[in-house]
Amino acid sequence: MQEAADRLEIAKSTYAGYEYGYREPSLQALSDIADLFETSVDHILGRSEPSLELTKLTDKDYNGLTLDGTPLTKEELIDFITFTRMKREMTTKETFIKKEA
Amino acid sequence: MQEAADRLEIAKSTYAGYEYGYREPSLQALSDIADLFETSVDHILGRSEPSLELTKLTDKDYNGLTLDGTPLTKEELIDFITFTRMKREMTTKETFIKKEA
DNA sequence: CAAAAATGTACGCGAATTGAAAACATATAT
DNA sequence: ATATATGTTTTCAATTCGCGTACATTTTTG
Numbered sequence: 001m002q003e004a005a006d007r008l009e010i011a012k013s014t015y016a017g018y019e020y021g022y023r024e025p026s027l028q029a030l031s032d033i034a035d036l037f038e039t040s041v042d043h044i045l046g047r048s049e050p051s052l053e054l055t056k057l058t059d060k061d062y063n064g065l066t067l068d069g070t071p072l073t074k075e076e077l078i079d080f081i082t083f084t085r086m087k088r089e090m091t092t093k094e095t096f097i098k099k100e101a
Numbered sequence: 102m103q104e105a106a107d108r109l110e111i112a113k114s115t116y117a118g119y120e121y122g123y124r125e126p127s128l129q130a131l132s133d134i135a136d137l138f139e140t141s142v143d144h145i146l147g148r149s150e151p152s153l154e155l156t157k158l159t160d161k162d163y164n165g166l167t168l169d170g171t172p173l174t175k176e177e178l179i180d181f182i183t184f185t186r187m188k189r190e191m192t193t194k195e196t197f198i199k200k201e202a
Numbered sequence: 203c204a205a206a207a208a209t210g211t212a213c214g215c216g217a218a219t220t221g222a223a224a225a226c227a228t229a230t231a232t
Numbered sequence: 233a234t235a236t237a238t239g240t241t242t243t244c245a246a247t248t249c250g251c252g253t254a255c256a257t258t259t260t261t262g
Binding site: 042050052 | 127128131135143148149154155156166169170177182183189
């Protein structure tokens with residue numbers, strides 16, 4: 001706590017106020033806290049973040065996903081979407097071989 | 102704006118204060134606004150949300166990812182991780198057939 | 203084990219900020 | 233053109249904030 005307050009450059013009594021919930025941080029402080037703990041503001045606020053639709057992530061070059069610490073490329077994401085769509089279709093329609101009814 | 106203020110159950114002058122940036126919403130109001138616009142608080146604050154490590158999402162049953170509107174199952178996610186790891190390995194090590202040096 | 207240093211918690215107050223009503227401005231409708 | 237709805241600014245009582253200070257608890261150390 002002392003350390004957190006120091007790193008955020010606020011008085012420890014101020015930080016304590018946040019921790020014990022009798023004081024709300026400013027949006028700037030809130031943002032700083034999220035950065036410090038490397039988490040999202042939504043997480044701090046206990047909000048369930050809205051779900052990410054994968055198809056909407058293919059446009060941008062930065063999709064915010066990572067695998068084994070390495071950013072997921074656009075191509076990897078697209079491959080995955082194709083892959084999973086196919087798999088879903090297969091389980092829907094009877095078996096794979098006798099696909100047609 | 103009028104409508105947003107009404108839906109949030111705050112005075113229009115209050116909401117205007119947020120819009121024009123000369124007033125900060127309380128955390129509750131901020132959360133309500135995020136809900137209203139179906140977005141994240143981080144997005145509203147203009148924060149780049151920390152990247153999601155896929156391997157950390159396999160534990161929980163709810164991973165927050167969606168494909169074509171349908172939640173991504175744990176199995177689909179695991180398949181994807183396996184799939185992509187393999188693919189990455191293939192491109193690293195020369196060709197697929199003559200794998201060993 | 204006791205004293206000292208560090209850390210955590212509570213209180214109090216000046217200063218800053220809030221929420222909202224009211225006044226004013228602009229746009230839209232009749 | 234006038235009325236009505238919507239957007240913007242101003243103003244102010246009430247609330248809340250940040251932090252110094254005091255007190256409590258834990259940890260360190262000789």
